[in-house]
Amino acid sequence: MKSTNNTEYIVFDLVKEYLKKKPFFSIEDIVIFINNRVKLNPNINKNRIEKIIKKLIKKRVLIPGTKLMKNNIIEHPVRNEIFNLIEQTPSNINEIMKALNIGSNQVLWHLSCLEKFQFVRSKIFENQRVFFKFDVNPEFDELYFYLKQNIVKEIITFIQVEKKEFKITEIANGLKKNYNTIKKYLKILQNLQLITIKRQNRKVLFSLNEDKYFEVRKLINEV
Numbered sequence: 001m002k003s004t005n006n007t008e009y010i011v012f013d014l015v016k017e018y019l020k021k022k023p024f025f026s027i028e029d030i031v032i033f034i035n036n037r038v039k040l041n042p043n044i045n046k047n048r049i050e051k052i053i054k055k056l057i058k059k060r061v062l063i064p065g066t067k068l069m070k071n072n073i074i075e076h077p078v079r080n081e082i083f084n085l086i087e088q089t090p091s092n093i094n095e096i097m098k099a100l101n102i103g104s105n106q107v108l109w110h111l112s113c114l115e116k117f118q119f120v121r122s123k124i125f126e127n128q129r130v131f132f133k134f135d136v137n138p139e140f141d142e143l144y145f146y147l148k149q150n151i152v153k154e155i156i157t158f159i160q161v162e163k164k165e166f167k168i169t170e171i172a173n174g175l176k177k178n179y180n181t182i183k184k185y186l187k188i189l190q191n192l193q194l195i196t197i198k199r200q201n202r203k204v205l206f207s208l209n210e211d212k213y214f215e216v217r218k219l220i221n222e223v
Contacts, residue, residue, distance in 0.1 A: 007044055011052045014038070015062060027053055060118050073117050078102065079110040086120050090136075090144045092128045143192060143216055151177070151185055156194070156208060165198060165205035192216075 014034045022029075031050050038044045056062050074080045081100055085091055091099070096107050111131060114120045118134045125145045132141060146152050154175050159166060166174075172182040186206055189195040193212050198205045 007048065008052050008055075010038065010041070010044065011049055012056070012061075015053070015056070019062075027057075060116070073113060073119060076110070078106065079113060082107065082110050083114055083119055086114075086131050087133050089148065090130050090132045090141075092130050096131075140220055143220060146185075146188055146192065147216075147220070149185075151181065152189065155182065155185055155189070156213065159195075159206065159208045160210070165207045167203060167205060171206070 011034055014037055015030060018030055018033050027050065031046060031053060034049045034053075035044075035046045038049075074083050078100070082096055085096060085099055093104060093107055093111070096102075096111075097104060100107075111120065111122075115122060115131075120131045121134050122129050122131045123138075123141050124130070125142070130141075130145055132138075132144070136144075154177075155171060158171060158174055168179060168183050168186060171177075171186070172179045175182070186195055190197060190206075194209055194216065196207055196209045198207070
């Protein structure tokens with residue numbers, strides 16, 4: 001509630017008081033409650049209260065139908081742990097469950113709260129719903145997701161260490177992985193401009209675009 005006038009502070013404090021007594025609210029109910037409490041204040045009327053409430057809702061400081069407010073969302077210890085985990089590294093539901101040793105229903109509930117109040121956002125990759133800190137640049141979403149995959153790390157490390165161009169079969173054999181799996185992720189890395197290809201006669205050779213790779217890693221680490 002930065003840079004708000006005194007009237008907005010009064011309304012905001014009364015909203016908090018109301019939500020302690022009643023876990024859920026409608027705009028109409030909360031306006032009536034606040035209006036009854038400030039009848040002696042000539043600077044506040046019902047229309048003004050309603051405008052302030054709608055402003056808070058627009059800013060997602062509070063959301064109708066829930067007792068939660070933005071200022072107390074991460075006061076819950078489990079929700080705070082989930083938020084801190086996502087802040088450090090974008091994660092899917094299974095990764096959060098495993099990292100914090102909690103069940104799926106609990107994770108889904110807390111993620112729902114964090115997403116409603118714009119602490120986190122989500123995007124689907126390969127049928128996985130991945131959660132990101134809300135203000136992280138969406139431009140890096142795919143890079144975040146794929147660069148944390150073990151198979152991607154193995155491919156990049158393999159090519160980087162050898163410092164040469166490879167056919168798909170050579171990478172698959174070197175990593176003891178399925179040919180089609182390696183082909184799939186090389187295509188993804190090519191689309192992300194992290195892998196370059198060169199056609200030599202009938203051969204298709206893959207190499208690491210090191211300049212792009214290190215640039216991306218630097219950008220991601222700085223976000």
